[in-house]
Amino acid sequence: MSASDSGTDVGERGPRLQQLKELLRSELIAILDTIRGAKALVLDRDVSAALSAVVDFAALKEHGVEKMFLLETGAGDAPVQGVVYLVQPNVRKLRLVAEQVRAGSGREHSVQLVPRRTLLGERVLEEAGVLGDVTLGELRLDAVPLDDDVVSLEQPGMFAALYLDGDFSGIQSVARALMRLQGLWGFFPRIVGKGDYAQMLAHSLERMRAELGTGSAGDALALSSAFDAAVVVDRAADVVTPLLTQLTYEGLVSEVFGIVGGAVAGGDAKGARVAASGDDAVYRAIRDVGFADVGALLGAMTRQLQTSYESRHQARTVQEIRSFVGRLGGLQAEHQALKAHVAVAEAVLRRTQSDDFGALLDIEQTLVAGADLDPEQRAYVDRVLALADTHAYVPGVDTERRDPPAPAAPNSLHKVLRILCLCALWRGPALKQKTYDAWYDEIVAAFGAHHTITLDNLARVGLLPPPSAARSQPGSAHANPRGFLRKALNLAVADDADDVAYAYAGYAPLSVRLLQVLTQDPAVHTPAASSRYAALLRPLADRLATQTQPVTPQSVGGVRGGWAGWEDVLAEVPGATVDIMQTPAADAADARAQRLGVKAPATLVVFLGGCTSAEIAALRRLSQQHGHRYVVATTQILNGNSFLDPLIQHK
């Protein structure tokens, strides 16, 4: 890449993610064209959302797709000659595929593994005796741009796979996806991260780069001038954030309704689609506002609805009327969309105003502040457990919503577990064994005996450890590491509307704070104190005072000093610490020059194990404050329910 190229890149403020979309689309079409004639597409649920972000049905139809089915149902007896399966190479899913292939002999079957063809997948089909009857391939649907600053790596359930099953297949897929990004925009000059699997990912990336280097293609890729670094956050480093209630508008929609494939789960009252993605202008404008502003927002939306109605009366001349009628179609659509959004916002508002929501938030804030639950809060937990609803609709997990959301969130297992996990995580060793035992009993009585497995799972991944296990954690210099982190990283921010803590009503996500450490953001960083230890000794008030200084765009943005000086803090965050410089190849002198000369306009933030909408909103706020783009690459967009769900033993 020449210097002038990099100049235009900076002008466009970093990488254009839409490039990926075009790439993915052409790969998909090429695969569809290998099967002649009319065909049916059978989709893994986990693939369908990604697919819809890349291509629309009209385009599929153009390439012979007559109908689409979900894997659970299969193509049935649809009158088609060919069936194309797009599934993840997951054992259970492939067994289902094999079953359907056996039942539908006489058809041409093509099984495309997403995002990569694995030996494991091949083996499952072989065991089932259908490997010879299908065309096996892969569709690299692994870096799907959901927005101009969000890429989904399409590996749902990654946290559970890694930490519960020890199945690290996903790391390879993520590494391949990141290699794809590096192929387009050059190698990340630096890979920084936190977490054991973040380290594994970084090593995979290094190895893949080395292998490229020894191939006949040579070290063709230069260092990136678009990204200054990739920051990898292993979800295990911050499990608290996803458990908390998100308080941005999008976060709340996800908590109240659930968001599926860029739309509100279940749609509006009539079941029609309500967009919940950046493609929708209304939604784009409101998704990141804080919870306190939802009321005002709703008012503004209603007013806008009115104006869009009124505009027809303002037409006076024939020409004006004609132009109005010309716009009518678009206006009606816009009007409908707005109406749907207002209905959604109303439901969200009803939820946030309910007693139940207030009680829940109260508990979260108490815990975040480091206090224990008071009797009233305990009573609330007891009540939720006693009046458990085993059939509740769980937003973020279930997709078939039947009823409009009730003002009070139903007492689902997910809701209970989120509270209990938060208690265990924040209280740490202070949690009494007696309390834990009582909870254990309550969960089993309320949700069934098979949740002994769920509780064991949660204990094993460290979300709900029995106090005996929590106490025996070695290597920590602090009695309650989380309390230390709260202070050291200024996680509890009571009243600062500018802080990223707005997304969680006073709690700054640890994941985002880690990034702020790297970017030397004054919210965590005191420029005067070069030593972190000195900073710690000073009273907290001092540190707060420095935060009020205006952030100058020149002083922050992008990954700067690395982790140096923060060793004591990082020691309390679970997992390995990663900091790798990807040096340019010896002969790539221009790459080095670039690196010294131009400051890359973007940083890639990789969430290994998913991130929440609220975290994305917090990063967007940082982007504005820093004048630097933070592009998110996440394995999935989570809420607390979808985070916990893979850990739950379902019936």
Add this chain to the structure above:
Amino acid sequence: MTTAEWHALQDTFYRKHRLYQMQWAGLDLSKFRIAASSFAGPIALQRDDRLLLEAGSAPMLDSSIHVYSASGQTIGTIEYEGLHMAGFSWNAREELVCVQEDGNVRVFSLSGRDPVSFSLGPEAREHGVAECCFWDQGLVAMTQDLRFIYVNDIGEPKPRMLADAQLTEPPHCWTVVPPHLTLSRHVEVLVATGATVLCVDAAGVQDQLLDQGPYARISVSPNGRLAALCSLQGRIQVVSIDFQRSFSECTAPASSALADIAWCGSDAAVLSFGDEALLVGPFGDTLSFEFDAPVHLVQELDGVRMFTDDVHELLSKVGEDSKSVFQIGSTAPAALLYDAVDTMRAHSSRADEIVRSIRDDMPQAVDTCIAAAGAEPDVGVQQALLRAASLGKSFLTAYNGDKLVDMCRSLRVVNSLASYAVGIPATLVQFHSLPFEEWVERLLHRNLHQLALRICAYMDAPADQVYVHWACAKIRASTIDDDALYRVLRERLDTLPRPIASYVDIAEVANACGFQRLAIRLLMHEPRAASQVPLLISMGQDDAAMDAAMRSGDADLVYFVIFHLFKALSLGDFFQTIARTPAAARLFEKYCTDMDAPVLEDYYFQDDAFAKSARLIVVENLHESDAVKLVANLKVALKMLHNDKASVLEAHAIDQQIKLLQVQQQFSRDISNEEESYIGLTLNETLARTLASGNYSRATKLRTDFKVPERRFYYIKVHALVGRRDWAELARLAHARKSPIGYRPFVDECVAALQYQEAAKYVPKCDVQDRAALFMRIGFYHEAAQAAVQARDVDTLRQVHAAATDPTLQHDIAQQIEQLTSR
């Protein structure tokens, strides 16, 4: 004179250039079956086993396949034994694909690797293969019972049947239309039967409804738009591929039977009749070429090669560039420039005149000369043209010389490929249409390492593949021991500036040749852990393979090793081995869980993993609806849990579950058939349902039996009582003794059920501060006002004032507010 090789056909010219005098002295081609590869590749000969031979006359009596270069030099011999071949052909990678009568296909590579075999499937095995038709990626075989089987990709063969054309007798001829040339992008076959042609693909058969057949030969043009048909009567037609339009027609000389058709470019066909080759142009005019012996055709991208026992010639269309330089009487700038070189050499001043006359057209003249050099087969003429270009260039100030340099370099490589010793007479067009590495590969097939290396260096290309091939060849041919061989290889490979990429390829060969120690030592140099794994496994180095797989960070490779171990070892050994790598053990566990594999039970059992075994039983019984069986199974699980001290809570939970199931069985006996069974409900649900059905004493017993905490019981009971509107019982519950959950839940439940009167009864029992707000919520403003006064809560009082509609009340409240605030 260059144009001596030119033959005019209307206004176009065809160049017939003598490539080689064949070096295979005294070979009689008529005794052989021949497969010649395109892209100037090798020629394979096998003695035709259906022809009779005179005793003692044949030099080659064996059935092996002899491979010659295009110049007739021996490249090698492929030992072929076995059944009669139905057909053989070269594919795009210079591998010889041989289809046997019995439907087995063997793919021989020139680089000494073992042949790859696959079968065309049961139909082919049963009926036998009659004939084959190939394209560069795949093949179609016709069985003896006249069905067609196709393989799209010989590298990954998946034999499939085309639709049944219902043929009753062998077709007169048939040919294949490769997938990249068809509209559907799938392979089609054209079958001449009766007077017509059928178009057969996987989906169906389409009769083209022709009546001028029967056709003895069909050939499809390289771009797939035209087909040449030759009828039994010798009439040649060129038609569009859909058989709708006829472009040209002519009649063949009746002298001998048609042997072959090949396309020269996309608009002219060459037909061979014994010693004669006939070029049929786009308008039906013909050019005839005579040879001394039967001629064989090889279709190329940009022409046709024709070879006999004796000579090898290339027929190709003369391009516009060559025409403008060499056509007699041409006054094109390029032609003038070409002349200028001669005149300059003769020290004539006319050279200057010529150059001046070209003037502004000079860049074009230079370009044309360069292009013409590329099209010219003769080295001398190439040089002359390039010299002309060079001369012209010197008159231009701003001309980018890269084109000239590139042409010189490319031609130098092309010419060295075309030498007799190498025998790859590729044209420049062909040279550019394949990646450079392919050409290097072709040199390596002929074991020309030195030349390959030089060419790589000359073209500034990485030479890894040359070294790898060299090392492999060295190992294959070696007779010394592992260590000596290792030293020899390292000596050479260590001198390279950059380490080569794939030691694994070399190690593989070493292993295959029995040098296992060498293979392991070489593997250590392989940078990609991923590539080491399969080879280590095949060498029986299981532990090393597992290590390499773990190092690669790719779970899929670990699975690869696991599956291998699982197959290779006894179950006990397998468990022991896998336990050494805990990460692998977890992957195995996960796989078995997802496969519902019974082996997991054994695994947990031998590992004394009691809790896991118990959980397995719990999961297996999630959908068990027979309570008796369920209890029995859970008891087994419970017994296992008792073995594990860490699972006290879990054991207790399962114990309780068993008890609960027994109680539920009992309850279920008392209900009518329409009602849903109790089995499967949770303890809380069971309680709630018992209460909802009014069976309070039973609920109380449940509560004591299961030690349900008081608070939980109250929450459930209040909810259930409000649900069934049993206000008397609710009141009894409230008054029996002080509620452990307070009275707020009583109010909340009533409010949620819209029973405000009932709710009002319990508000006074709530906290003083809450009462006003609660009364407000159910619209009891008088009481709300009183409560607020009691609590001295001015704010709430104001709210009541605003909400109340009764003027007297409003007045009272106003007074109260005044009193409270004035104090």
